[in-house]
Amino acid sequence: TRQVLLAARPTGWPRPDDFAVAEAELPEPADGRILVRNVFMSVDPYMRGRMNAGKSYVPPFQVGEPLTGGAIGEVLESKAPGFAPGDLVLHDFGWREHAVLDAAAARKVPRIPGVSPSAYLGVLGMPGLTAYVGLLDIAGMKEGDVVFVSAAAGAVGSLAGQLARLKGASRVIGSVGSDEKVAHVTGELGFDAAFNYRRGPVRDLLKEAAPDGIDVYFDNVGADHLEAAIAALRPYGRVAMCGAIAVYNATEPPPGPRNLVQAIGKRLTLRGFIVSDHYDRFPAFLDEVGPLVRDGKIVHRETVAEGLDQAPEAFLAMLRGENIGKMIVRL
Numbered sequence: 001t002r003q004v005l006l007a008a009r010p011t012g013w014p015r016p017d018d019f020a021v022a023e024a025e026l027p028e029p030a031d032g033r034i035l036v037r038n039v040f041m042s043v044d045p046y047m048r049g050r051m052n053a054g055k056s057y058v059p060p061f062q063v064g065e066p067l068t069g070g071a072i073g074e075v076l077e078s079k080a081p082g083f084a085p086g087d088l089v090l091h092d093f094g095w096r097e098h099a100v101l102d103a104a105a106a107r108k109v110p111r112i113p114g115v116s117p118s119a120y121l122g123v124l125g126m127p128g129l130t131a132y133v134g135l136l137d138i139a140g141m142k143e144g145d146v147v148f149v150s151a152a153a154g155a156v157g158s159l160a161g162q163l164a165r166l167k168g169a170s171r172v173i174g175s176v177g178s179d180e181k182v183a184h185v186t187g188e189l190g191f192d193a194a195f196n197y198r199r200g201p202v203r204d205l206l207k208e209a210a211p212d213g214i215d216v217y218f219d220n221v222g223a224d225h226l227e228a229a230i231a232a233l234r235p236y237g238r239v240a241m242c243g244a245i246a247v248y249n250a251t252e253p254p255p256g257p258r259n260l261v262q263a264i265g266k267r268l269t270l271r272g273f274i275v276s277d278h279y280d281r282f283p284a285f286l287d288e289v290g291p292l293v294r295d296g297k298i299v300h301r302e303t304v305a306e307g308l309d310q311a312p313e314a315f316l317a318m319l320r321g322e323n324i325g326k327m328i329v330r331l
């Protein structure tokens with residue numbers, strides 16, 4: 001089988017030769033293990049952090065070793081009770097065509113008619129749960145709030161904005177990196193307003209889109225976006241600090257928001273979170289969002305790259321913003 005290794009630790013923006021595709025031998029599955037053929041794998045922003053040497057909230061990838069990450073596969077062979085050939089499983093041994101793993105590390109998921117299994121890597125998986133928990137539990141969004149979402153055309157942001165609308169936000173505003181994405185989020189996704197952050201200072205663009213200010217900011221970007229949101233937030237405003245993709249490839253620590261002092265007078269709450277602490281919410285999330293996806297009330301686009309060889313390029317394209325919706329690799 002074939003897998004993608006971390007060939008070198010990137011400095012700044014990763015380059016294609018920081019990755020290598022290599023052949024590997026597949027062991028026979030021992031008792032309690034399953035052999036899986038991966039059908040889809042995920043490329044996610046957090047993987048960039050794991051390519052660095054320093055420890056963050058997940059341990060770093062090792063140079064010369066295969067990368068890991070979310071994947072959906074089909075069981076080919078099972079030495080574990082409860083798993084049979086043909087079962088669909090969600091697991092963390094992506095970046096490879098096949099995997100032999102402990103059945104305990106795999107979750108059996110149902111096939112949903114009309115929904116691609118890749119949804120388990122996006123709207124019905126980790127990014128979906130991130131949007132749900134971030135918006136509802138961390139930011140405590142309530143009816144009537146004005147909600148601002150950055151990276152709004154992406155996997156997390158597109159669901160956060162649609163959920164805000166369905167939960168009765170009085171206005172939902174998105175920030176995105178292209179005019180095509182502006183049209184997508186205000187059209188198909190139903191945002192009330194959106195702007196292309198490449199067209200001017202975020203602070204001015206946000207002010208134009210939310211003249212009366214905002215109550216909730218779902219932060220996927222950090223940096224100038226966070227600073228602009230602090231300026232726009234009304235008293236008792238709340239920020240779910242989900243990601244800071246604008247700084248993941250920075251080689252110097254970025255300056256903090258220069259206006260952070262406003263958090264005091266405005267009584268703001270800025271709260272970071274990591275989705276892996278919140279899997280107790282997964283059943284509630286699936287109960288609520290699953291039917292909305294099935295019935296087409298939540299739109300989930302995917303940008304799909306073909307084949308393991310394209311996985312590093314798909315990861316880089318996602319960091320550059322070439323995806324609309326979840327970036328997926330079909331294997």
Ligand code: NDP
Nearest residue numbers: 045154155156176177220242243244245246273274275321
């Ligand atoms: P996306 O599908 O949103 O893809 C990333 C997007 O980020 C790109 O499409 C691009 O869109 C945007 N982007 C890239 N560079 C910049 C930049 N400099 N400024 C503004 N936007 C940029 O990825 P995900 O939905 O998977 O993740 C979104 C965020 O959520 C990330 O920050 C991620 O780290 C975070 N996250 C956090 C989790 C947690 O547990 N806290 C869990 C999962 C994700 P554009 O064209 O609009 O620039």
